Amino acid sequence: MSPSTRASDTDKGVRSTIPSAGRSAWDRLRRRRTAAAGLVVLGMLLASSLAAPLLMGDPDAVDFAAVLQSPSPAHPLGTDQLGRDLLTRVIYGGRISFLIGALAVLLALAAGIPVGVISGYAGGTVDLLVQRGVDLLLAFPGFLLALTLIAVLGVGVTNVVVSVAVAAIPVYVRLVRGATLVIREQTYIEAARALGAGDRAIILRHVLPNCLTPVIVQSTLQLGAAILTAAGLGFLGLGVRPPTPEWGTMLGEGQTYLLVHRHVSGSGHLSRGHGVQPGRRRSARRARSTGRGPGIMFAAPRFA
Amino acid sequence: MRAPLGRYVVRRLLYALPTLLGVTLAVFLLVRLIPGDPARLIAGLLASDDEVQRLRVELGLDRPMPEQYARFLASVLAGNFGLSAVTRTPVIEEIGIRMRATLTLAVTSTALAVAAGLSAGVLAAAYHNTAVDYAVMMAALGGVSVPVFWLGIMLMLLFAVHLHWVPAGGSGTPAHLILPAVTLAAFSTAIVARMTRGSLLETLNLDFVRTARAKGIGEGAVIIRHALRNALIPVVTVVGLQFGTLLGGAVLTETTFAWPGLGRLLVSAITARDYPVIQGIVIVFAAMFVVVNLVTDLLYVAVDPRIRYG
Numbered sequence: 001m002s003p004s005t006r007a008s009d010t011d012k013g014v015r016s017t018i019p020s021a022g023r024s025a026w027d028r029l030r031r032r033r034t035a036a037a038g039l040v041v042l043g044m045l046l047a048s049s050l051a052a053p054l055l056m057g058d059p060d061a062v063d064f065a066a067v068l069q070s071p072s073p074a075h076p077l078g079t080d081q082l083g084r085d086l087l088t089r090v091i092y093g094g095r096i097s098f099l100i101g102a103l104a105v106l107l108a109l110a111a112g113i114p115v116g117v118i119s120g121y122a123g124g125t126v127d128l129l130v131q132r133g134v135d136l137l138l139a140f141p142g143f144l145l146a147l148t149l150i151a152v153l154g155v156g157v158t159n160v161v162v163s164v165a166v167a168a169i170p171v172y173v174r175l176v177r178g179a180t181l182v183i184r185e186q187t188y189i190e191a192a193r194a195l196g197a198g199d200r201a202i203i204l205r206h207v208l209p210n211c212l213t214p215v216i217v218q219s220t221l222q223l224g225a226a227i228l229t230a231a232g233l234g235f236l237g238l239g240v241r242p243p244t245p246e247w248g249t250m251l252g253e254g255q256t257y258l259l260v261h262r263h264v265s266g267s268g269h270l271s272r273g274h275g276v277q278p279g280r281r282r283s284a285r286r287a288r289s290t291g292r293g294p295g296i297m298f299a300a301p302r303f304a
Numbered sequence: 305m306r307a308p309l310g311r312y313v314v315r316r317l318l319y320a321l322p323t324l325l326g327v328t329l330a331v332f333l334l335v336r337l338i339p340g341d342p343a344r345l346i347a348g349l350l351a352s353d354d355e356v357q358r359l360r361v362e363l364g365l366d367r368p369m370p371e372q373y374a375r376f377l378a379s380v381l382a383g384n385f386g387l388s389a390v391t392r393t394p395v396i397e398e399i400g401i402r403m404r405a406t407l408t409l410a411v412t413s414t415a416l417a418v419a420a421g422l423s424a425g426v427l428a429a430a431y432h433n434t435a436v437d438y439a440v441m442m443a444a445l446g447g448v449s450v451p452v453f454w455l456g457i458m459l460m461l462l463f464a465v466h467l468h469w470v471p472a473g474g475s476g477t478p479a480h481l482i483l484p485a486v487t488l489a490a491f492s493t494a495i496v497a498r499m500t501r502g503s504l505l506e507t508l509n510l511d512f513v514r515t516a517r518a519k520g521i522g523e524g525a526v527i528i529r530h531a532l533r534n535a536l537i538p539v540v541t542v543v544g545l546q547f548g549t550l551l552g553g554a555v556l557t558e559t560t561f562a563w564p565g566l567g568r569l570l571v572s573a574i575t576a577r578d579y580p581v582i583q584g585i586v587i588v589f590a591a592m593f594v595v596v597n598l599v600t601d602l603l604y605v606a607v608d609p610r611i612r613y614g
Binding site: 034132135136139140141142143144147148149150151152228231232235236237238248251252254255 | 322323324326327329330331334335337445451452453454457547548549551552553555556559560570571573574575579582586589590593594
């Protein structure tokens with residue numbers, strides 16, 4: 001590498017850090033093509049989920065004359081065991097999955113942030129007790145914790161949200177506590193205290209806003225994890241109950257027919273519709289936050 | 305001054321004990337959080353009122369909570385998890401049988417993930433910024449993105465249903481192990497590959513590597529004999545930390561492929577509301593997780609003498 005290109009590289013690096021935070025984030029995103037591609041896919045999924053009632057018909061419309069059909073112009077992804085249109089159900093499923101993910105993350109935030117701030121700010125015995133509680137939750141692998149809570153609470157949308165949220169709480173408590181410990185020692189906190197600000201005001205006005213950045217970053221990752229956990233529960237038949245079109249639940253249902261029909265009708269029909277659908281090819285990191293649920297729905301019941 | 309390694313090990317062991325105790329307490333409280341009468345729940349739906357009453361006394365559910373917990377803990381420590389509400393066999397026996405299948409799956413997957421992940425990571429680092437590197441990183445991105453149950457069904461569809469190379473599910477022959485192990489290993493493989501690549505690239509920039517190259521050693525030997533040994537330290541940790549995800553994934557993978565392990569037993573126990581079995585498996589899983597984390601911590605200190613244990 002010649003000295004001149006090296007210099008210009010450095011210049012570019014420096015310049016890109018100068019503009020406002022929003023601007024530089026946008027620039028960085030444009031340069032990282034996988035991230036940009038992921039964002040586009042995520043955007044499309046969100047948009048189609050939001051616009052589902054405008055785009056598609058009734059996801060629960062049963063048609064026994066068209067059960068387990070291969071893809072056709074009338075049903076681009078085929079139909080399921082009750083003759084319901086799979087594309088419609090996949091798109092409506094996005095609504096359910098996003099909703100569960102978002103609610104679970106919000107619930108985890110609502111519980112994790114206050115507990116984390118108080119634990120970090122108060123220190124001493126309070127901190128010790130809270131952190132041992134967090135240790136306890138972290139002694140269970142995340143998915144297993146959600147699964148155990150479902151075992152206790154029973155299935156259903158609300159319980160899935162609660163279970164997934166509880167599994168995410170320890171992450172937030174740790175994160176917020178860590179940030180609070182750092183912020184607590186800053187000079188501006190000392191200054192605020194010198195000006196006569198009480199603990200309440202310091203926490204609400206100074207500590208909380210300053211520890212939100214890592215929390216927001218974590219939440220984008222956590223949303224994907226939450227959707228995935230919920231889909232996993234659904235796949236096991238322990239999440240959202242049919243007929244609600246949730247991706248994991250649909251996958252689990254689909255698998256039944258994949259195996260039953262292989263067993264009953266052999267593999268003669270199985271070659272149909274084996275093409276890879278776009279949904280399977282989502283490779284960008286963002287795909288983690290969108291769930292790969294629909295992929296199988298493009299494939300499984302069609303093989304009947 | 306560094307504390308002797310032995311003392312660190314002891315301290316770390318002592319630290320794991322309260323966690324394990326806490327796990328039993330959490331499970332104990334959880335099962336008692338269930339709305340309704342625990343005796344009836346444990347007895348199962350088919351039990352008569354007399355049976356439930358007998359069980360209540362037998363389980364000590366008529367006694368105060370702290371005493372109940374003490375008894376529960378004592379029996380758990382003795383390896384007694386009670387009787388399954390469905391099959392009426394001791395839970396510990398059932399766990400013992402299923403444990404073999406789960407351990408086989410977990411160990412095979414981990415070995416696979418380490419072997420494949422290390423090779424891929426070394427390749428990617430050795431051919432940094434070439435098509436090889438990009439291909440490995442793309443595959444790794446796929447590996448961390450894809451949900452394990454979806455991958456399982458796709459592999460089953462292709463290799464079992466379509467190509468008939470391997471059975472779609474069940475157990476018995478080594479061929480039955482292939483699909484579940486590959487499915488479960490995918491995520492860990494991707495993580496190990498990324499970690500190996502990152503760590504190796506960092507190590508390759510260090511002075512001692514430059515010295516090794518300056519001595520005229522071939523690039524292959526530099527990477528394998530000098531750099532890789534040092535780059536492996538974070539990889540060891542990552543393999544250990546993967547274990548929790550692996551256990552969660554095992555529940556899903558076992559269910560997908562009808563693999564007769566603990567995870568599948570857990571799911572069927574939850575469906576059947578068989579609380580003694582749920583209780584036992586959750587404790588065993590959490591204990592495995594705590595122990596593996598402990599071993600990882602100790603291993604980390606053992607492989608890297610630079611780490612201060614204190």
